Amino acid sequence: MTAPTPAPLVDVRGLTVSFGGGAPVVSGLDLSVAPGESVALVGESGSGKSVTARALLGLADGGRGGGRARVTADAFRIAGHDLRGRDGRVAAPAGLWRRIRGGDVALVLQDALTSLDPLRPVGREIDDALRLHTRLSPTGRAARVRELLAAVGLSGDGTDTGALRPGALSGGMRQRALIAAGLSGAPKLLIADEPTTALDATVAARILDLLADLRAPADGSPAAGMGQLLISHDLAVVSRVAEKVLVMRAGEVVESGPTAEVLADPQHEYTRMLLAAVPAGKPRGTRLCLPGATGTTAPPPPAARATPPAPAPTPATAAGAAADPALEAAGLVKMFTRRDEAGRAVAFRAVDDVSFSLAAGTTLGIVGESGSGKTTTARMALGLTDPDAGRVDLFGAPFAGDRGDGHPVAEAARRPRRPQLGAVYQDPLSSFDPRMSVGALLADAVSGGRTRRAGAHRRRIGELLDMVGLDAGASARHPRSLSGGQRQRVAIARALAPGPRVLICDEPVSALDVSVQAQILDLLDDLQRDLGLSYLFISHDLAVVRHVSDQLLVMRGGRVVESGETEQVFSDPQEQYTRDLLAASPALRAAAPGD
Structure with a gap:
């Protein structure tokens, strides 16, 4: 007899997420993840990828249980739990969400530095997850912590990594510790938001191999493998680990299908633009953003728009540069x-x-x-x-x-x-x-720390923002309200401020x-x-x-x-x-x- 097909770990249809009565940031999304299957969400910042991942765990509003976020769906089943109310809104008792999070479903976020407690050793973080979601004894938990750290490559050099606080670890080591914590409850579904972003090539390869092993059935049963939802901007990673891919733009899925087919023969202009932006194989000096490409907001060259921050030498020739x-x-x-x-x-x-x-x-x-x-x-x-x-x-x-x-x-x-x-x-x-606006940050940099009043250096701040492709209105905003790319532009503007x-x-x-x-x-x-x-x-x-x-x-x-x-x-x-x-x-x- 043929074994019955296992039920999907994620069965979501018509998912819509909006905030404060505004326009939806995710609209009509359909998503299915089966046991042992890896599905990827790709798209630009602000496309709705991370909001979708958080909505699957009831965290679209930061876990406050309502309020700002309105999450509705035509169907919403996660790890066998129907979490849709009669009015179509996604809602469940807090106790049920706590059992799902970390137990049935684990979430590994991109920013390990803010996800880990800076005052606790990383081994304690993993031990707490084991204490909440397993019945292991303290001795058993300690052994499991060591196994998990070894699985993500954080052992073997004689250092007790579990005894170190996050501040003593490199960015890649922190990310691996966070992945170990996510795996501690042996979840049925792993939602990984940029899990290899901070990792070097060899460690990333090891993590991707680990994720592939987790998807493989441990006992030959089709229901035994871990399902995975991968959110990544790295199309090379996506092509290596995901069987299906959904390309998101402005909260909607514009293209989906088997990963190899979508990447080899993209049908949507936006998907083609994403592939064109990959730097692999592009020679030094080649522009990655093609003029007029849909979805890009690449600014024109800075010299065409702003006065340089300070006199600068002409780029040296190879011979002159070697001498100086x-x-x-x-x-x-x-x-x-x-x-x-x-x-x-x-x-x-x-x-x-x-x-x-x-x-x-x-x-x-x-x-x-x-x-x-x-x-x-x-x-x-x-x-x-x-x-x-x-x-x-x-x-x-x-x-x-x-x-x-x-x-x-x-x-x-x-x-x-x-x-x-x-x-x-x-x-x-x-x-x-975090207390300073963009204008205050740039004023502080322009003045060498003598003032944070943006008005005192309004013209200079405007030049810097224009130079990195941001409008003057960004001066009044706080960095936390900006996208990742906008924040990095502000960081470059701040670095350029002293010339x-x-x-x-x-x-x-x-x-x-x-x-x-x-x-x-x-x-x-x-x-x-x-x-x-x-x-x-x-x-x-x-x-x-x-x-x-x-x-x-x-x-x-x-x-x-x-x-x-x-x-x-x-x-x-x-x-x-x-x-x-x-x-x-x-x-x-x-x-x-x-x-």
Whole structure:
């Protein structure tokens, strides 16, 4: 006899979500996820992907149980529970939602830093989920915590990762800890909102393999596999793990079907635009946002709209740049201590003899796994972390570390030169003061911290906003009311405010969907060309690094294992580690129509 087809874990028809009586942000969405099946939602910021995911768990209004969000559907069944009221609204007792969340359904969010309690060790976070959703003893829970951390690659180096707080972990390590917590209750359905955004290529590959294993039936039963709803802007990831894809735009599904078919032969113009924005295979200097492409809001080149923030050198020629580096590091070393599994303090080298030279007007990319020392190197280059050995020179003069006489550069001596060096971070929202408007943030940057009154620098703030493709009205808004791409534009405007000549970009596009990422990369390229900026560009996304970088450093375990011209390293890597990184990087996979 043929085994009966298991009931879908998600059976939703006609889902509509609106806020405060306004127009729907999700309209008429149909979604089905079967056990063992992976379905992906893709689309730009604001397309309704994350709202849809939260609505499936009764969290569209932040979990307040009503109020702002109005969620209705023609059918709404989650993990066997019919959660639709008689009036068509999605509603259920709070106790039922608590049993569903974390038990039947787990949600893994993109922003691990704000999702994890900063005051508790990550092992305690996982243990709490086990305590609430399993009957394991304390000893059994402790063993399970270790198993989950090992499953996501957070063990094996002698460090008791479970005893560390989120602030002691890299972004990728925090994301893995969050995934471990989500898996702790052995959910039937996993909703993953950008689960690999903060992960380097090898760790992301491991997580994707783990997700694939979880979908496989553990006992041969068709109902045993975990269903997964993946929300991602990374089309390469989607092509690797999802069997079906739904493309969303402005709250509606514009195209859906088997992933390979949709990506190989997209029928909707919007889907074609998303695929065109993928940087993989696009040479250095090639624009990713095509003029007039539907759905893009790419601004024109900055030089055509605004006065540069400060006089800047003309981009250097290759020969001239080599003779006059904008930023140079020699023999950087940084030591930290951590606790091993026995609780003993152990010293380790986070950065070990790192040297580089960033030519004026060019981009130097840095890639490597989480914990390889990329961000620590960037912090030493910014003068935010003092190196234990080595030095950093900015335009030929000591900026950090040894000043040349055996003594370190003092902050008092460095401070007048700080406007020459700016930074754009991975998570702009956490780098902003939540009490300040966009105008106040930019006024603070323009004045060097002397005022936060936007009116005092209205013209300058207007120039900066125009330069990054934002209208003047953004000055009065708070960053939390902006989309991810808009917040990153504000972060770039703030970095440009003092008129820097060098920008250090630490994962500046990792949290952005593919089309907004393309807009930001084009913007950075325009600014470099028109203002003569030099970039130190850190990213785990190898396709992005290849697209933007002239030179490349590959780091592992705090050391530089390979360096050279970007195309040379990608086309003919000399080190096995580099080859492993390239092999692990997800590539866009699409079957030819009819395959």
